[in-house]
Amino acid sequence: EVQLVESGGVVVQPGGSLRLSCAASGFTFDDYAMHWVRQAPGKGLEWVSLISWDGGSTYYADSVKGRFTISRDNSKNSLYLQMNSLRAEDTALYYCAKGNSYSSGWYNYYFDYWGQGTLVTVSS
């Protein structure tokens, strides 16, 4: 059974930093690209970042580019999101999601498994 368990969400002041983690199990972690998707309270879903299976390629939404860094440790079946220069608008439930695709290229990716999320609150 695929399991994704996020951790690391806390209350942090504006301008602060935080690292989220996602522990994966139930599938061959280093075979798949992984994503972070967030959901502000009462709002819709927003894709945040993507990392390729080997960590060699990373992509970010403009809203977090230059402030967030995605990484992974395949030896530990873990995904990370380093969040710097946090803003109030980064307040959200952050989901780790497994990527899947039925063809080559990034454009047919979808998210077939999701964790339960970890809450990040940016507030003074």
Next chain:
Amino acid sequence: QSVLTQPPSVSGAPGQRVTISCTGSSSNIGAGYDVHWYQQLPGTAPKLLIYGNSNRPSGVPDRFSGSKSGTSASLAITGLQAEDEADYYCQSYDSSLSAFYVFGTGTKVTVL
């Protein structure tokens, strides 16, 4: 900043059929990129419902079906059941520079 537009809400009585539209543009659905759908039950994480416009993962009832045409896509739920009450989101790839993947604005389905 969702770039895929969905109706905020749809409703139907048990057993009825409801549809949810997802309207995009020439940089996403209209460019030929596929559409995927997710169901989010209250207080839970999203769950994949449809991938590749019309394919159901194993375990998803065949009451759920998807289609795509032009710059839009649709999710249909036939034989509506109480447990279908949830938020539904479409998702696609976007070739603009702001984000790889974009989600719809979300639709709340209410079973009357």
